[in-house]
Amino acid sequence: MPVELNLNYTQNYVRPHELEAVWPQVAAAHNSLHAGTGLGNDFLGWIDLPVHYDKEEFARIKAAAARIKKDCQVLIVIGIGGSYLGARAAIEFIQSPQYNSLPKDTPDIYFAGNSISPTYLNEILRLCEGKDICVNIISKSGTTTEPALAFRVFRELLINKYGPEGAKTRIYCTTDKARGTLKELAAREGYECFVIPDDVGGRFSVLTACGLLPIAAAGCDIDAMMRGAADARSAYSAADMDKNDCYRYAAMRNILYAKGKAVEVLVSYEPAFAMMAEWFKQLFGESEGKDGKGLYPASMIFSTDLHSLGQFVQDGSRVMFETVVDIGTPRADFFIKEDAENFDGINFLSGQNMSIVNDKAKQGTILAHIEGGTPNIVLKIPEMNAYEFGFLVYFFEKACAISGYMLGVNPFDQPGVEAYKRNMFALLGKPGYEEERAALEKKLK
Amino acid sequence: MPVELNLNYTQNYVRPHELEAVWPQVAAAHNSLHAGTGLGNDFLGWIDLPVHYDKEEFARIKAAAARIKKDCQVLIVIGIGGSYLGARAAIEFIQSPQYNSLPKDTPDIYFAGNSISPTYLNEILRLCEGKDICVNIISKSGTTTEPALAFRVFRELLINKYGPEGAKTRIYCTTDKARGTLKELAAREGYECFVIPDDVGGRFSVLTACGLLPIAAAGCDIDAMMRGAADARSAYSAADMDKNDCYRYAAMRNILYAKGKAVEVLVSYEPAFAMMAEWFKQLFGESEGKDGKGLYPASMIFSTDLHSLGQFVQDGSRVMFETVVDIGTPRADFFIKEDAENFDGINFLSGQNMSIVNDKAKQGTILAHIEGGTPNIVLKIPEMNAYEFGFLVYFFEKACAISGYMLGVNPFDQPGVEAYKRNMFALLGKPGYEEERAALEKKLK
Numbered sequence: 001m002p003v004e005l006n007l008n009y010t011q012n013y014v015r016p017h018e019l020e021a022v023w024p025q026v027a028a029a030h031n032s033l034h035a036g037t038g039l040g041n042d043f044l045g046w047i048d049l050p051v052h053y054d055k056e057e058f059a060r061i062k063a064a065a066a067r068i069k070k071d072c073q074v075l076i077v078i079g080i081g082g083s084y085l086g087a088r089a090a091i092e093f094i095q096s097p098q099y100n101s102l103p104k105d106t107p108d109i110y111f112a113g114n115s116i117s118p119t120y121l122n123e124i125l126r127l128c129e130g131k132d133i134c135v136n137i138i139s140k141s142g143t144t145t146e147p148a149l150a151f152r153v154f155r156e157l158l159i160n161k162y163g164p165e166g167a168k169t170r171i172y173c174t175t176d177k178a179r180g181t182l183k184e185l186a187a188r189e190g191y192e193c194f195v196i197p198d199d200v201g202g203r204f205s206v207l208t209a210c211g212l213l214p215i216a217a218a219g220c221d222i223d224a225m226m227r228g229a230a231d232a233r234s235a236y237s238a239a240d241m242d243k244n245d246c247y248r249y250a251a252m253r254n255i256l257y258a259k260g261k262a263v264e265v266l267v268s269y270e271p272a273f274a275m276m277a278e279w280f281k282q283l284f285g286e287s288e289g290k291d292g293k294g295l296y297p298a299s300m301i302f303s304t305d306l307h308s309l310g311q312f313v314q315d316g317s318r319v320m321f322e323t324v325v326d327i328g329t330p331r332a333d334f335f336i337k338e339d340a341e342n343f344d345g346i347n348f349l350s351g352q353n354m355s356i357v358n359d360k361a362k363q364g365t366i367l368a369h370i371e372g373g374t375p376n377i378v379l380k381i382p383e384m385n386a387y388e389f390g391f392l393v394y395f396f397e398k399a400c401a402i403s404g405y406m407l408g409v410n411p412f413d414q415p416g417v418e419a420y421k422r423n424m425f426a427l428l429g430k431p432g433y434e435e436e437r438a439a440l441e442k443k444l445k
Numbered sequence: 446m447p448v449e450l451n452l453n454y455t456q457n458y459v460r461p462h463e464l465e466a467v468w469p470q471v472a473a474a475h476n477s478l479h480a481g482t483g484l485g486n487d488f489l490g491w492i493d494l495p496v497h498y499d500k501e502e503f504a505r506i507k508a509a510a511a512r513i514k515k516d517c518q519v520l521i522v523i524g525i526g527g528s529y530l531g532a533r534a535a536i537e538f539i540q541s542p543q544y545n546s547l548p549k550d551t552p553d554i555y556f557a558g559n560s561i562s563p564t565y566l567n568e569i570l571r572l573c574e575g576k577d578i579c580v581n582i583i584s585k586s587g588t589t590t591e592p593a594l595a596f597r598v599f600r601e602l603l604i605n606k607y608g609p610e611g612a613k614t615r616i617y618c619t620t621d622k623a624r625g626t627l628k629e630l631a632a633r634e635g636y637e638c639f640v641i642p643d644d645v646g647g648r649f650s651v652l653t654a655c656g657l658l659p660i661a662a663a664g665c666d667i668d669a670m671m672r673g674a675a676d677a678r679s680a681y682s683a684a685d686m687d688k689n690d691c692y693r694y695a696a697m698r699n700i701l702y703a704k705g706k707a708v709e710v711l712v713s714y715e716p717a718f719a720m721m722a723e724w725f726k727q728l729f730g731e732s733e734g735k736d737g738k739g740l741y742p743a744s745m746i747f748s749t750d751l752h753s754l755g756q757f758v759q760d761g762s763r764v765m766f767e768t769v770v771d772i773g774t775p776r777a778d779f780f781i782k783e784d785a786e787n788f789d790g791i792n793f794l795s796g797q798n799m800s801i802v803n804d805k806a807k808q809g810t811i812l813a814h815i816e817g818g819t820p821n822i823v824l825k826i827p828e829m830n831a832y833e834f835g836f837l838v839y840f841f842e843k844a845c846a847i848s849g850y851m852l853g854v855n856p857f858d859q860p861g862v863e864a865y866k867r868n869m870f871a872l873l874g875k876p877g878y879e880e881e882r883a884a885l886e887k888k889l890k
Contacts, residue, residue, distance in 0.1 A: 006890075008890040009890075080748075080749065080752045081752030081753050082752075082753075084749075084752075085753060096564075096568055098568045098572065100546065101545065101546070101572055102568065102571060102572070103571075114749050114752075115714070115715075115716055115746065115747075115748055115749045115803075116714065116748050116799060116802050116803040116806055117714065117715050117716055117717075117775065117799075117803060118775050118777060118778045118779035118798065118799035118800050118803070119541075119715060119716075119717060119775045119776040119777050120715075120716050120717075121779050121799065122776075122777040122779060123541055123543045123547065123777075126547060126548075127543065127546055127547070142789055143789055143790050143791065145748075145791065145794070145802070145806075146748060146752075148789045148790075148791045149781065149791065149794065149799070149802075151789070152781075152782075152784060152789065152791075153779075181788055181789050181790060182789070184788070185788045185789075202752075203753075262707050262708070262741075262762060262764050263707070263708065263741055263764075269560070269561065269562065270560075270562050270564060270565075271560055271562055271564075271565050272562075272564060272565070278753070281753060281754060282752075282753030282754065285753065285754045285756065285757040285761070286753060286754070286755075286756040286757065288761070289754075289756050289757025289758075289760065289761025289762065290756060290757075290760045290761060291760065292760070292761070292762060292763055292818075293761065293762055294757060294761040294762050295762070296707075296708055296741075296743070296757065296761070296762060296764055296765065297754070297757070298741070298743055301560065302560075303525075303560055303561050303590075303591060304525065304529075304559050304560045306862065306865055307525045307526030307527075307529075307559075307591075307647075307727075307862065308526050308527075308530060308648075308723070308726060308727030308730065308731060309726060309727065309730045309731070309734070309742070310731075310861065310862050310865060311730065311731040311734050311735060311859045311860075311861040311862050312730040312731065312733075312734025312735075312739060312741065312742070312861075313734075313861075314861030314862070314864050314865070315734065315735045315736065315737070315860070315861035316730065316733070316734025316735060316737070316738065316739040316741070316861075317707060317734070317737060317738055317739050317740070317741060318737055319707050319708075319741055320741065330562065330563050330564045331564040331567075332563060332564050332567040332568075333563045334563035334566050334567060334598075336594065336597075337597075339597060343587075343626055343629070343630045344587050344588055344593040344596070344597065344626050344627070344630075345588050345593075345626060346588065346590065346593045346594065346597075348870075348873060348874060348875045348876060349590070349594065349873060353563065354561060354562075354563035354566065354594070355563055356873075357561050357590070357594075357869075357873060358560075358561040358562060358563070360869050360872040360873045361561055361590075361865070361869045363868070363869075363872055363885075363889055364865050364866075364867075364868030364869035364870075364871070364872050364885070365865040365868070365869070367868050367885055367888055367889070368864035368865040368867075368868050369865070371864070372861065372864065373737075414756045415756075415760070416755065416756040416757075416758075416759030416760035416761075416817065417751065417752065417755050417756050417759070419759050419813035419816070419817065420751055420755060420759070420806070420810040420813040420814070421809075422809075422813075423808070423809030423810070423812050423813050424805050424806045424808075424809035424810070425793075425809075426809070427805040427808055427809050428793060428794060428802060428805045429793060430793045431793060440808075440809070440812055443812055444808055444812070445451075445453040445454075
């Protein structure tokens with residue numbers, strides 16, 4: 001299997017019968033999910049997406065990616081949250097965190113509209129100087145503050161650089177199929193459009209056009225990605241306790257939460273996994289963090305963070321467990337040669353590939369951490385490629401849905417995100433928020 | 446003051462007398478620290494470092510930085526933990542996270558030896574192709590696995606490229622003043638050396654040569670940085686409850702911990718702060734995460750993460766509080782123009798600088814989060830420059846020392862870091878670990 005779950009390193013903390021004890025809850029969650037009777041059941045489009053996606057649009061995405069490659073050296077991808085993290089995670093996982101710096105025949109990709117920092121925006125503009133540019137704006141409504149602001153700036157830049165007609169062939173809109181300000185503008189201007197489906201929430205959208213266009217533009221094999229997701233869909237379609245690792249993972253994290261763990265740390269030994277962990281944190285944090293509940297989602301990259309946060313994991317507050325993503329084969333290995341002098345005393349590492357050392361570091365760390373009181377769940381994946389990315393995305397999405405239902409929340413909404421937006425609009429003097437503004441300004445201190 | 450503490454947004458959770466109630470503990474911590482009678486008192490060199498540093502070495506560091514700028518297009522900085530995070534945090538904070546990509550008259554800087562990923566090492570090697578290279582290896586002993594491995598590789602590369610003599614002028618060693626394998630090698634080969642002081646631990650070492658050489662090589666003003674730290678040293682030298690914001694911050698985080706908060710989230714609204722937050726996480730996590738105690742240190746960049754983890758902060762498990770670093774003036778602002786059509790409906794944002802919008806987002810978020818049950822501590826700093834970096838580093842270092850003593854731990858050791866290393870050595874067959882190896886292999890499952 002492309003993901004293998006190992007629960008052996010939870011045995012000091014969880015008794016053999018405990019998984020069995022919660023399995024009826026797993027089965028109930030499965031039934032709610034597949035019958036479409038649970039909370040948030042208008043957002044279940046992701047379940048069958050890997051097989052029931054729009055094939056015509058998929059072909060258009062590949063054609064657009066090919067055109068982008070021909071037309072520009074820089075692709076600006078404008079989006080925030082679920083319209084940002086998935087694509088970036090995929091590009092770093094499948095290609096590299098150094099994607100932009102490394103030699104390649106695809107454009108550099110910069111993400112914009114994911115903060116309100118003018119410093120960041122100015123820097124991205126500077127990186128575009130003298131380059132040919134295309135833009136992919138990803139926004140369901142077209143009015144979300146961060147991407148809307150950035151799109152104004154880059155649209156104007158394209159119009160100034162290429163003229164109104166030239167700009168039209170360089171702007172790609174991923175938005176609602178029918179409504180919203182971005183859809184209206186695109187229709188009027190003739191920008192090519194791709195669809196954010198109504199029944200797929202932002203954090204579940206990486207396998208829609210939201211993720212697919214930038215990922216394809218970065219030269220990743222999106223066919224393999226969808227195949228991976230489709231295989232995961234088949235693999236985790238039944239609530240079978242012996243076979244469904246996805247559900248067993250969901251169950252185990254709920255067991256550990258019920259036993260008092262407050263933080264789940266997603267760990268990997270590859271820097272290229274860092275953004276995938278950010279994607280994971282949104283998926284689980286936004287799905288489960290509501291009604292005063294949920295595991296706080298955190299992440300670390302080892303061995304890097306063993307030298308910063310390792311002390312805490314080993315011996316600090318016993319608030320966390322680790323979920324270790326163990327990657328079998330690195331993208332490129334490195335043979336450690338013997339040094340005749342052994343001046344640094346590390347010849348005991350030599351005569352083998354560096355991946356072996358990384359692997360032993362992983363084994364040694366797991367044993368040390370469980371000894372220290374931190375349970376470890378291990379997810380083994382064979383390598384980091386497009387197929388594996390699709391498989392893992394689906395694994396986590398389905399685990400998240402099951403886990404959220406077990407926790408008793410609606411895993412598909414995010415009502416809490418509106419609170420800061422409302423305050424921000426009021427403080428910025430958005431028409432219609434006048435009364436709230438006065439009340440809020442009194443609270444500032 | 447270069448750092449202004451605002452505790453008003455904790456008032457829903459902490460009563461007025463509580464700070465007063467713990468002040469005797471603050472005073473006791475202060476006395477232990479300044480009398481040198483507390484745990485870990487052989488690692489207090491950081492306290493007076495901003496004024497009592499080695500001026501001759503400081504001048505040599507600046508000269509070396511100037512030589513590096515002349516000699517290479519790529520500086521490889523080899524180090525892990527405290528020999529990595531501080532320098533990287535400073536370069537991103539003072540220059541930019543896009544430092545390598547942006548036009549400049551200083552070399553690109555790549556960090557190596559901070560993981561065991563062969564994929565990452567291969568990529569860094571690829572980025573060096575055709576470039577002139579210098580290396581700064583930072584390691585007290587010279588035998589720490591990650592940096593030692595990377596140093597073997599880059600040293601060989603330099604010798605192959607420039608010959609043994611040429612390589613000598615391109616290798617800079619930051620290490621123990623007298624002992625260790627790296628010191629021995631450097632002495633024999635004639636590499637220029639800088640000192641990691643005996644009484645300054647890794648996570649407190651950014652203002653020593655560990656941080657200073659790479660930071661200076663990136664074109665940052667290290668004089669201003671030391672001045673900032675020296676000013677902070679003066680500002681926070683007395684346990685005066687009305688004036689010492691550093692101690693009040695330390696006290697408040699202990700109060701919130703005692704009231705049940707498990708996670709401190711360091712928040713900023715500037716992407717350039719992200720690595721500073723990683724540095725913070727090591728500082729506090731490694732200092733306090735021991736004996737089963739400590740706040741789990743986490744970080745977020747807003748508004749980016751408001752669209753991923755904002756839901757959790759607003760309405761998930763009430764396990765955290767936020768410490769918001771509020772940056773007054775951005776490095777570069779951006780004026781938002783009116784759009785004649787207002788196609789996106791965001792003209793209410795126009796006619797002002799983007800930093801105002803970022804600021805209102807911050808205010809709105811603080812009010813929303815405290816309403817949702819997450820206390821907010823606010824640290825206001827005027828801008829992101831070298832002086833401010835030095836000031837903030839010292840602020841956090843001293844807060845960490847006081848906070849650790851209040852918590853009842855030794856804030857200056859990290860015994861838990863050894864556990865995984867011992868296991869790793871045994872599993873890798875390091876001579877002397879034979880018995881442990883057999884025992885460990887039996888535990889792998």
